[in-house]
Amino acid sequence: MFETIIQKDKELLIFLNNLGTEQWDPFWLFITNQLYWAPLFILIFYLVIKSFGWKRGGFMILSMIVLVAFSDQFTNLIKNSVERLRPNNDPEIMDSLRTLINPQSYSFMSGHATTSTFFTVYVILLLREKFKKYIYLMLIFPILFSYSRLYLGVHFPIDIFVGISIGTLFGNLYFMLYKKLDKKSLA
DSSP states (O other): OHHHHHHHHHHHHHHHHTTOOGGGHHHHHHHHOGGGGHHHHHHHHHHHHHHHHHHHHHHHHHHHHHHHHHHHHHHHHHHHHHOOOOGGGOTTTGGGSOOSOOOOSOOSSOHHHHHHHHHHHHHHHHHTTTSTTTGGGGGHHHHHHHHHHHHTTSSOHHHHHHHHHHHHHHHHHHHHHHHHHHHHHHO
């Protein structure tokens, strides 16, 4: 059964990856680069400081930095434990993929999907009371960021699905921890 799931995962990636075209390649290369999302992060930091002031907002921003560091290290721990080859390095399918980049690290689970979802869920939970109408538009970030990894042929769909699931779980747990620490600091 496990082998069947892995085979279907590979087939789905080949299908999704081959939907890509040269005209869209620059767009997805842009989307997958964390540096180009800096304006979004600056906007989030601004909204946090504007909404909660320098002291509480600064604590929230610090918690976001810790979140990203934790997520990155946790993802690397899982990748190095599971050691699943990236699609672009998998001899069974690598010639069937359109690959635009060639990372050599392991595939399972996607750090892009995990960290972007973790960060986004946490920020939505922090800001949802202040920005009810528009805060959920932030979900566009992890969706695009995660899909870029399939488009580029460097992650399998299961890597993305698990990353989004873990990111969602961690975002909620991290927010609960933040709320407990925030109550203690305000007391």
